Amino acid sequence: MLKTNSVYRHLFKSKQIAFSGGIQLPFKRFNSSSDGPKEVFTRINDPKDPKRQNFFQYTWGSWLIDDKIEKAKRQTKFSIEGLTKLIQNLGKETKNAEKDENGATSITPPKKLDDGSVILPHNSKAVSDSDDSLLIKSIASIHEGKHHRIYKVSLSSGKDLVLRIPYKLESDYAISQKIKSECATIDFLDLKLGLKVPKIIAYGPDSQNSVESPFILMEYISGDLLMRKWDPLTPDVEGSSDKLLSVIEPIAAFQEKVLSFTFNKFGSLYFSSDVSALEQDNIPYDGEESEELQNRWKIGPTISRSFAKNKNKLSSKHISQYNKVVDSDKPLEVISSVAEVELENLKNRLALAQADAGGKVENITLLNKMITTFEHLKVIAPKSINPNSKAIPNVGEIFKPRLNLPDLxxxxxxxxxxxxxxxFFLDFEYSSIQPFILTSYPAFVAYQGVKIYNLEEEVPGFNELEEREKEQYRFVYYKTRNERLWELELNKRRHDLIAIASPYIKALKNPYIQALNFKNDKDYLYVEEAIIQLQPYWETFVLNELCNDENKEFPIEYSSEYLDEHQTDLDAYQMELASQPFAATGGWVPQDMFSSLKEQGILVADSNGNYKIQFEEQKDNEKDTN
Structure with missing residues (x-):
């Protein structure tokens, strides 16, 4: 039987929140209501419109702790008047756009306007089909996502655009780099690979533009999300496999086209005008025959959460020391760079805490434990997977630099x-050029837990179990099945890269994968656990030339006391996630659910304005105590 902690952990990964009272409240990512987004409008020419402030406020959820602070980070105020001016300028640029001999708009380099915005003139058809002056008819807020807010901008030309404003969750430098790279990546997917993505119209990497905010302005694509067809827990009945594949196949086909292209180095894509002079020599690939595309893109620093999330105390210059373009023959430096930047950040936090200058109360003991773990990762990084292993099929191919799109x-x-x-595919934040062997499956099919391939054969007495226990096992089976379907699709399309599905490869790269997913301080425990799990198999890895080490001794020496303490801490953290409602979402609650729980008296505010969950039995106990 599965341990309770394990089952709860799987439930959290499936976006289900488990209450200690046995209530489970499933919800979809980003959605605050099953009825879909409610559009919020404001009068364009009326700065005093009472609805205008709501137009910028975050409304799709609330936090149990520090709600006002979290919502302030997600305020997306921008200049509506400035956007109007930008649209008018786009109209003028559309008229003046270069045309080829057939009258089609020529592909020219991105153009920086006087206001600081950057436009892509060749995409002018997405703005207007005529030379008439452009005006904004309406602006509507249609989506509040995890990292940004989406506004729909309707034009007098009959065209609609998307204005995407990022939340202030990272440093200005990180946001700027992310916007530059994402726009270049989308441009590459469109022009070089011919994939279906929205056309980029304009972007502003910082607030020094007429919109007065970092932004991306792109083509609006009308339609339904493919997610409507995705039912990951659908039972195995006639037609269920086809239903699952109707979602998996188009995403796998998109990835297949992306994987068909290899690059010269590891990093991320940028327009040539957006990288430094030192990076101008980083030509992304060889053999470009089109004059329009020659020198259009370069490879620059990697866009990754590891170099952005919770790194506000490190300067951009400091981060750049670790986030460098990596030569294609040094793939393991990709892992080392993540270990090193996390170490530097943690040591900096520790120094600030010891000097009482960090601006927040830190747990010194916890910081030291995290530092130890990332020192272990730094040791294991160059010894992890052997880039020249004869035991890994097509090892040369699987280590080549390829574009990784983590939000497929x-x-x-x-x-x-x-x-x-x-x-049409959207959202290419954090795209980077990585060794394919170090990438993960898309999150909607990825599963790192216990595997069950056949319920009746692998679970003794399955048919005699209580229904609740059966559901737990079915959940694990469905997750296993979905990941397996993805692997079969990958094998069908790129058999030469299927070694990524090997359990040994998954184990060897898991410390790195866990480091990439390092979001909360206590997540360091998963990084350490992934390293510890390599120890019993290290000699086997060495003998089979799977790891990049000739020493049969595990490179990290663990004492029994250290391992015992680690296991105790890990168990406590998993129990904390299982017992504290909404711990897995950082205390975020969809707004309709938050309002409902508050109305029912289940969410109770304290004197600091924070909320806690209180069930009826707890209320009765408090009454009895009083």
Whole structure:
């Protein structure tokens, strides 16, 4: 039988919140209501419109702790008047755009306007089909996501655009780099690979533009999300496999096209005008025959959460010391760079805490434990997977630099009704050029837990279990099945890269994967656990040339006391996640659920304005105590 902690952990990964009272409240990522987004409008020419402030406020959820602070980070105030001016300038640029001999708009380099915005003139058709002056008819807030807010901008030309404003969750430098790289990546997917993505119209990497905010302005694609078809817990009945594959196949096909292209180095894509002079020599690939695309893109520093999330105390210059473009023959430096930047950040936090200058109360003991773990990762990084292993099929291919799109997900795929139900892919934040062997499966199919391939064969007495226990096992089976379907699709399309599905490869890269997912301080425990799990198999890895080490002794020496303490801490953290409602979402609650729980008296505010969960039995106990 599965341990309770394990089952709860799987439930959290499935976006289900488990209450200690046995209540389970499932919800979809980003959605605050099953009825979908409610559009919020404001009068464009009326700065005093009472609805205008709501137009910028975050409304799709609330936090149990520090709600006001978290919402302030997600305020997306921008200049509506400035956006109007930008649209008018786009109209003028559309008229002046270069045309080829057939009258089509020529592909020219991105152009920086006087206000600081950057436009892509060749995408002018997405703005207007005529030379008429452009005006904004309406602006509507249509989506509040995890990292940014989406506004729909309707133009006098009859075209609609998307204005995407990022939340202030990272440093200005990180946001700027992320916008530059994402726009270049989308441009590359469009022009070089011919994939279905929205056209980028303009972008502003910082607030020094007429919009007065970092932004991306892109083509609006009308349609339904592919997520509507995705039912990951569908039972095995006739047609269920086809239903699952109807979602998996288009995403796998998109990835197949992306994987067909290899690059010269590891890093992220940028427009040539957005990288430093030192990076101008980082030509992304060889053999470009099109004059329009020659020198259009460069490879610059990697866009990764590891170099941005919770790094506000490190300067951009400091981060750049670790986030460098990596030569293709040094793939393991990709892992080392993550270990090193996390170490530097933690040591900096420790120094600030010891000097009482960090601006917040830190747990010194916890910081020291985290530092120890990332020192272990730094040791294991160059010894992890052997880039020259004869035991790994097609090892040369699987280590080549390829574009990794971490947000491939049915939530980011639109079935475009007005374009013959073609699949359009969105959201390419944190895209980077990585060794394929070090990447993860898309989150909607990825599963790192216990595997069950056949319920009746692998679970003794399954048919005699209580229904609640059966559901727990079914959940694990469905997650296993979905990941397996993805692997079969990958094998069908790119058999030469299927070694990524090997359990040994998954184990060897798992410390790195856990480091990439390092979001909360106590997540360091998962990094350490992944390293510890390598120890019993290290000699086997060495003998089979799977790891990049010739020493049969595990490179990290663990004492029994250290391992016992680690296991105690890990068990306590898993129990904390299992017992504290909404711990897995950082205390975030969808707004309709938050309002309902508050109305029922289940959410109770304290004197500091924070909330806690209180069930009826707890209320009765408090009454008895009083």
């Amino acid at each position: 997900d049915p939530l980011n795929v639109i079935v475009a009704k007005e374009k013959n139900d073609e699949f």
